[in-house]
Amino acid sequence: MNQENLQCAKCGSNQLSANKKGFSGTKAVGGAILTGGIGLLAGTHGSNKILITCLSCGHQFKPGQDKQGKQTKLRNDRENAKKMAATMKKPLFWVIIVCLLIVTGIVFGGDKAEAEADNSTDPSVNIENIASMTMDKVAIVLGDEDSIEIVSPNGLPCPCKKAYYQNGKYEILYINDVADWITVNKDWSNIEIPDETKFKYVKSFDDYLYIKVNSY
Ligand SMILES: [Zn+2]
Numbered sequence: 001m002n003q004e005n006l007q008c009a010k011c012g013s014n015q016l017s018a019n020k021k022g023f024s025g026t027k028a029v030g031g032a033i034l035t036g037g038i039g040l041l042a043g044t045h046g047s048n049k050i051l052i053t054c055l056s057c058g059h060q061f062k063p064g065q066d067k068q069g070k071q072t073k074l075r076n077d078r079e080n081a082k083k084m085a086a087t088m089k090k091p092l093f094w095v096i097i098v099c100l101l102i103v104t105g106i107v108f109g110g111d112k113a114e115a116e117a118d119n120s121t122d123p124s125v126n127i128e129n130i131a132s133m134t135m136d137k138v139a140i141v142l143g144d145e146d147s148i149e150i151v152s153p154n155g156l157p158c159p160c161k162k163a164y165y166q167n168g169k170y171e172i173l174y175i176n177d178v179a180d181w182i183t184v185n186k187d188w189s190n191i192e193i194p195d196e197t198k199f200k201y202v203k204s205f206d207d208y209l210y211i212k213v214n215s216y
Pocket residue numbers: 008009010011012013054055056057058059
């Protein structure tokens with residue numbers, strides 16, 4: 001940058017004066033022009049204490065905010081915007097974005113997988129240790145029931161006890177006081193059924209496993 005292309009951003013005049021902030025502008029004017037130090041001063045970015053005064057219109061500005069400086073900044077901004085727009089059109093840009101998303105997914109997915117792994121550490125339950133067993137024996141396998149309700153489904157030798165275990169994971173209807181209709185909610189990957197033919201009905205639905213032990 002030299003003194004010649006340093007112009008007032010308002011009127012374009014190159015009749016400028018540089019002085020330190022805090023001093024009265026007009027009085028300090030002379031010297032800087034004559035010594036030709038403005039261009040040099042204007043190039044000294046970060047010299048916030050320098051203030052340039054236009055002698056034609058009185059506009060005051062900091063180094064870098066002269067006409068050319070402003071145009072340069074505008075041009076740079078436009079070029080950066082163009083570069084960004086061009087970058088977004090490149091497949092590589094999107095490949096990187098997708099990779100970032102995948103990596104993020106792996107990190108969070110990892111947590112999820114761990115949580116699921118924790119779930120599957122439910123002790124395995126052989127259904128034969130529950131089926132046709134009394135409440136006392138079932139409690140040995142599943143722990144104490146959370147709650148019991150009395151139900152009377154049509155066509156069954158009821159009223160019967162329906163018991164819930166492990167926060168609702170297991171629902172068991174006791175018919176003739178033994179476990180008969182067994183529902184396993186949520187994840188039933190820990191359930192072992194060595195021989196399905198021993199049971200009247202075994203079927204897994206979207207979110208539960210249902211077992212009828214006897215022919216009710
Ligand atoms: Zn001016």
